Amino acid sequence: MTTDADLHTLTGAYALHALSEDESTRFERHLSACRSCTEEVAEFTATTAKLAAAVAVAPRPGMKQEVLHRVATVRQSPPRTRPRRPAATFRRRAPRLVLAACLALAAGLGGVAVWEHGRAEDAATEAQRTRQRTDELIAVLGAADAVSRRVPLDDARVVVSAARDRAVLVASDLTAPPGGKVYQLWYDVDGTMRSAGLMDADRTDQAVVLAGSANSASAVGITVEPAGGSDRPTTTPLALVTLPS
Template identity: 30%
Template sequence: MSDRDRNEELMADAAAWVLNALPDDEAAAFEAELAENAALREEVARLRPVADLLALAAPSEDPPPGLQSRIMAIVQREADLLSAAGPDADRVDVRPPKAQHRGRLSRIFAKPLIPILATGALAIGIGIGIVASTGGTNDVNHPVTFVADSQARGDLITHDGTAELKLTGLKPPGAGRVYQVWVMKGNKVSPDNVFTVNRSGQGSVALRNDVDGAKQVLISVEPDGGSQQPTTTPIASTTLS
């Protein structure tokens, strides 16, 4: 294939890509090319706004009664959960006052959850997740260890007390379920954000808790809305210290 033909094919792929019409494997290859090809990025920048506008062509329609309240009930539960973790736990970019944070957590997270997490942590293998590599200036990557999902991979990227989980190859948690993050400091465990994954099994979530001084970060499957205490054995963990 000549360079000209190859270029034409890539430009046609750009149209299919902005319409979400490339199969997953072709989309992945296209995205790799996109990262290296400025002309292709320009073509995508030209066509994507048009594809985005197509959504407006669908007629608006009144949603079924109750849908909004069902969604808002989950949202409110999650908001309450985060609020219960302390007012400063709602902000990713602000480190909470530690004394106040610990005091609240010790009241909120009772002892019964510790055995569940301890069992899960043992099953996963505490101590496997150690610092693997460094990324940005102050970023540290901590590999995530999964119990049973051999396809799943992930890292917890920490930066000055803040942290973000990036995961790939993870199966969806199932209908009405979410993944929830837990931060363990000493024997205390704090509930953190919930998340799901896309059809490629990719997901990322910024943690709301400060991870400075944390021993472990764990992930469990919980009902929509998240839980105050883990209700299932963790499926993954990473060790910070």
């Protein structure tokens, strides 16, 4: 059962419409009296909307007919049978899947171009990787114990889930790094900065799952590094955010 103390941790799940009807009702009552949660929900909602809108692309003329033609030449796989889930569980999960599709499309657009050139196997591999990254992203943002920390770098936040042992950096309207440079993410583990991945230098709106264990780190840092990243930070961190203990 969700306690009053737990309500502060539900901002991410509420923004993703991943709460049950009872939890949503209780949380909305809580919002009316909690300014910090109200601001956090607004920021989460605005960011997810921007991430979805960023992938809206008009298809080129004739693409529909090409897709229909290719579909007609591909054998359909038999349906996979899986144990049925309770209806309540599906209702809770379905909105996450919708958001996941929006986020996956951003990386999937590149796969369409590959497929059109006949390299369907490469496209399928990339699509699987995208689904895996997206599933992990949604799991962290929608976790019941997700905690958000503001990053003093444009409009960005770090979201951490101790249960998932993962952290996500969500950025909106991010200033592009200098030419030939990239933003690199780091975990501060016992005073040592360990690389947690690179951000996409060409995107202003993005959500990145940091590589490695979040529970072992005390902070997350962001530096500007040469394209391809560095083994160790070569510049002073633009931001260093303390993680919840």
